[in-house]
Amino acid sequence: MSTTVTTQTATPVRRRRLGSTELVYLALLGVVIIGAVLVGIRGDNLLSTANTVDMLTRSSLLGFVALGQTFVILCRSLDLSVGYVMALSSLIGATTMAGDAARIPLGIAVVVLVAGAIGLANGLIITLLKVNPFITTLGMGLIIKGYLDTQYKGPAGEVPSVFQQFGYSRIGPVPLSAAVMLIAVVAGILYLRKTRTGYHMYAVGGSDDVARLSGIRTGRVMIISHVLCSIAAGVAGLLIAARFGTGSALVYDSGYELDSIAAVVLGGTFLMGGRGGVAGTLAGVLILAELDTIFNILQVDPFFKDVLRGVVIIAAVAIYARRYHDRQATRVRFRGNGGGGERRGRDPGAPPDSADDESVPAGHGGGR
Amino acid sequence: MTQTPAPQRQGGNRAAGLLAALFGGGSATVFALLVVIFAVIAVVNPGFMEPPSLMAFIKNAAPLVILAVGQYFVIVAGELDLSVGSLVGAQVVIAAALIDGEESRTVPVMLLMLAFGIVVGLVNGLITTLLKVHSLITTLGMMLVLYGAIRLWTGGSPTGALSEGFRQAGRGGIEMSVVRLLPWALFILVAVVIAAVVLMRSPYGRTLIAAGDNEKAAAFSGVRVWQVRTAAFVLSSVLASLAGVLIGGYAGVTAQVGDGLEFTAITAVVLGGVVLGGGRGTVVAAMAGALTVEALFTLFNQLSLPSTIRPAVQGVIIIAAVAYAARERSRPAVPATDARPDETTGS
Structure with missing residues (x-):
C-alpha cells in the first residue's frame, strides 16, 4: 500500500508540471517546427496555406475514426471493424442518396442507423456473449467484408454535388470536413467531461469490477462506446463518399483500424483503458497527418x-x-487497485496525465 | 490458476491429464468443431480422407500451425505479436534475394534468416518488456517497419529466386506407396509439435503461463518476467521464420505472401480456447485451432463456396465458437472468488 500512497502524493505535483495532453501538443509543435525547418531548407514553406490545407484534409478522415476509437479504447475495448464499417457506409450512403440532393438527409440517417446497429451488435456480443473485443470486431469485420465482396463488385451509388461540398469546400484555410471533425472532437471532449456516461467510460476502462460495484451498468457503457465508435466510422465513410463522389468498397484495405489505434495511443490514451481523452487523440491524428505532409513535400x-x-x-x-x-x-509493476480507481473516480474529467502501457499486470490487463 | 492445464501435472494419470488437456478450459469447442468440419468434408468429398489428400492438407496447414504455436507462446504470456505476417513476407523476400537461385547459398542464408528472426523477436520483446510499450503497439510498429523496409530494399517487387534445396522443405517429401508423398513439412510439423509440448511441460513453460496469469505473483516467486516474455517473442519470430521457409517453398516469392497471417494465427489460437491476456489454454488446443481454420478453408473449397462470401462465414464461425467457449468456461471452472477483471470485460 505504501506505493499507492507515494504515488498519490507525488502525482499532483508532477501533474501540474506537464500533463500528457500538453506533452502530446508539445510533440505536435516539435514536429511542426522540425518539419518547417527541413521543408524550409528545401526552399518551401510548411505553413503555407496549401500545405496546411493538405495537412487538415489528411487529418479529417482519420480524425473521425480515431475519435470513435478513443471511446472504445477508454473502455478497455478496441474496434478492428472500423475500416469495413467505413467502406459499407460509403456504399450505403452513396446508393441511398442516388444523386438526388433531396435524399441527402435520408442517406445520412440510413448510414447512422446501419453503423449504429453494427456497433450495437459488437457491444452486445462483447458484453452478453463475453467474446473478446479483438475477436468480436475482427469477426465482424470479416462478416462485413464478405457482404461487401458479394454485394458490390465495384463503386456504386452517386453522391449529389451538394453533398460533395462536404469533401471539397473550405472555410478560409480550413476544409469543411476538418471543421466538422473539429466540432465532433469538441463534442467528444464535452461528452467525456460533462456527461455521466462519459465519466462512466473512464471508470469502466479503469476497472470494470470497481465500476460495477459502484453501481455503474458497465455493459451499457461498453455498448454505447461501441455504438459511438461505429457511427464515427460511418461518418468517415460518408466523407469518403463525398470525396470520391461514389461509394467504394476498397477503403477497407487502407488499414484505418490499426492507424486509428496508433493515433489514439499516440495521443496519450492508455491502451488498457481508463486514461486519456479525445483532445490527445486530435493531437495524435494531427501529428500523423503532419508527418505525412512533411514526407510528401520532402518526397x-x-x-x-x-x-x-x-x-x-x-x-x-x-x-x-x-x-x-x-x-x-x-521493480514489480504495481498499481494500487483501490488507489487507481479512486483517483479516476474523483477526477475523470481531467484525464490523468501519462499515457502509457503495461502498468497493469497483464494477468488483469491483457484483455485483448 | 484454478484451471490447471494438463502440462502442469507430472506423472500420475497421464490419460486423465490428456483428457483434461483436450477438454478443459474451453478447448473442447475446438476439438468438437474440428471433428464436425472433418465429418462434413468426408461426407461432401469421401476422396479427401484418402492418405494422399490428407498429406496435401497437412502440407498446406503446416505453416499456420507453426505460426499458431509461436503466437501461443506470446499470447499465453499475456502479449500479442502482430509482426509475424510481415516477418514471413520479409523472410521469403530476403531468402529469394540472397540465395538468387544458387544451391550453395541455401544453408548460410537459412542461418542468416534464423539470426534475423531472433533479432526481430529480441527487439519486439525488449521494447515491450524494458521500455514497457504495449505489445500491440510494439509489434504493430515492427509490422510497419518490416513492411516498409523490405519494399524499400527491393524497390517494390522482390528480386532473385529460391534454390531447389530451399523449396524442398515446403513442397518436397519422401516418395512412398500408400501416401504417394510423405511431405517434409509433416516431419517439421511433428518436430515443432513435440518440441512445443515438451517446452510447455518444462520449467520455462510453466513460468511462461505463470507470468501470463499473474505477473505480480510470478515476479514475487522469483520469475524474471521480462526475460521469460522476451524469450516468448523470440520463439514466435523464429517459428514465423520457419513458417516463412515453408510458405516460400510452397507458394513462391511475393512480398504479400504473409499479409494478414498475423490475424489468422491469433484467430487460430483464440479458437483453441487460449485466453487473450494470458495464463490459460494449452499449446495442443492452439494447434487444433490452426487445423480447424485450415479445415474450414478446405471445406469452403469442397463446397465450392463463392470466394466473396467466405470471410463472412469465417467471421460468424469464429465469433460463435469463441462465444460458445466463453460460455463453457464461465460456467463450471471459475468460482465466484476468482472473478477477474478480464473475465468481465469479455476475454
Missing part, C-alpha cells in the same frame, strides 16, 4: 514513410511509458 520514399511511422509510434509510446514508470519507481 520521401513511400516505403520509408512506413518505416518512419513505425519507429515514431513505438518511440512516442515508449516515452509516455518512461514518464509513467519513473514516477512509479518500483
Whole structure:
C-alpha cells in the first residue's frame, strides 16, 4: 500500500508540471517546427496555406475514426471493424442518396442507423456473449467484408454535388470536413467531461469490477462506446463518399483500424483503458497527418514513410511509458487497485496525465 | 490458476491429464468443431480422407500451425505479436534475394534468416518488456517497419529466386506407396509439435503461463518476467521464420505472401480456447485451432463456396465458437472468488 500512497502524493505535483495532453501538443509543435525547418531548407514553406490545407484534409478522415476509437479504447475495448464499417457506409450512403440532393438527409440517417446497429451488435456480443473485443470486431469485420465482396463488385451509388461540398469546400484555410471533425472532437471532449456516461467510460476502462460495484451498468457503457465508435466510422465513410463522389468498397484495405489505434495511443490514451481523452487523440491524428505532409513535400520514399511511422509510434509510446514508470519507481509493476480507481473516480474529467502501457499486470490487463 | 492445464501435472494419470488437456478450459469447442468440419468434408468429398489428400492438407496447414504455436507462446504470456505476417513476407523476400537461385547459398542464408528472426523477436520483446510499450503497439510498429523496409530494399517487387534445396522443405517429401508423398513439412510439423509440448511441460513453460496469469505473483516467486516474455517473442519470430521457409517453398516469392497471417494465427489460437491476456489454454488446443481454420478453408473449397462470401462465414464461425467457449468456461471452472477483471470485460 505504501506505493499507492507515494504515488498519490507525488502525482499532483508532477501533474501540474506537464500533463500528457500538453506533452502530446508539445510533440505536435516539435514536429511542426522540425518539419518547417527541413521543408524550409528545401526552399518551401510548411505553413503555407496549401500545405496546411493538405495537412487538415489528411487529418479529417482519420480524425473521425480515431475519435470513435478513443471511446472504445477508454473502455478497455478496441474496434478492428472500423475500416469495413467505413467502406459499407460509403456504399450505403452513396446508393441511398442516388444523386438526388433531396435524399441527402435520408442517406445520412440510413448510414447512422446501419453503423449504429453494427456497433450495437459488437457491444452486445462483447458484453452478453463475453467474446473478446479483438475477436468480436475482427469477426465482424470479416462478416462485413464478405457482404461487401458479394454485394458490390465495384463503386456504386452517386453522391449529389451538394453533398460533395462536404469533401471539397473550405472555410478560409480550413476544409469543411476538418471543421466538422473539429466540432465532433469538441463534442467528444464535452461528452467525456460533462456527461455521466462519459465519466462512466473512464471508470469502466479503469476497472470494470470497481465500476460495477459502484453501481455503474458497465455493459451499457461498453455498448454505447461501441455504438459511438461505429457511427464515427460511418461518418468517415460518408466523407469518403463525398470525396470520391461514389461509394467504394476498397477503403477497407487502407488499414484505418490499426492507424486509428496508433493515433489514439499516440495521443496519450492508455491502451488498457481508463486514461486519456479525445483532445490527445486530435493531437495524435494531427501529428500523423503532419508527418505525412512533411514526407510528401520532402518526397520521401513511400516505403520509408512506413518505416518512419513505425519507429515514431513505438518511440512516442515508449516515452509516455518512461514518464509513467519513473514516477512509479518500483521493480514489480504495481498499481494500487483501490488507489487507481479512486483517483479516476474523483477526477475523470481531467484525464490523468501519462499515457502509457503495461502498468497493469497483464494477468488483469491483457484483455485483448 | 484454478484451471490447471494438463502440462502442469507430472506423472500420475497421464490419460486423465490428456483428457483434461483436450477438454478443459474451453478447448473442447475446438476439438468438437474440428471433428464436425472433418465429418462434413468426408461426407461432401469421401476422396479427401484418402492418405494422399490428407498429406496435401497437412502440407498446406503446416505453416499456420507453426505460426499458431509461436503466437501461443506470446499470447499465453499475456502479449500479442502482430509482426509475424510481415516477418514471413520479409523472410521469403530476403531468402529469394540472397540465395538468387544458387544451391550453395541455401544453408548460410537459412542461418542468416534464423539470426534475423531472433533479432526481430529480441527487439519486439525488449521494447515491450524494458521500455514497457504495449505489445500491440510494439509489434504493430515492427509490422510497419518490416513492411516498409523490405519494399524499400527491393524497390517494390522482390528480386532473385529460391534454390531447389530451399523449396524442398515446403513442397518436397519422401516418395512412398500408400501416401504417394510423405511431405517434409509433416516431419517439421511433428518436430515443432513435440518440441512445443515438451517446452510447455518444462520449467520455462510453466513460468511462461505463470507470468501470463499473474505477473505480480510470478515476479514475487522469483520469475524474471521480462526475460521469460522476451524469450516468448523470440520463439514466435523464429517459428514465423520457419513458417516463412515453408510458405516460400510452397507458394513462391511475393512480398504479400504473409499479409494478414498475423490475424489468422491469433484467430487460430483464440479458437483453441487460449485466453487473450494470458495464463490459460494449452499449446495442443492452439494447434487444433490452426487445423480447424485450415479445415474450414478446405471445406469452403469442397463446397465450392463463392470466394466473396467466405470471410463472412469465417467471421460468424469464429465469433460463435469463441462465444460458445466463453460460455463453457464461465460456467463450471471459475468460482465466484476468482472473478477477474478480464473475465468481465469479455476475454
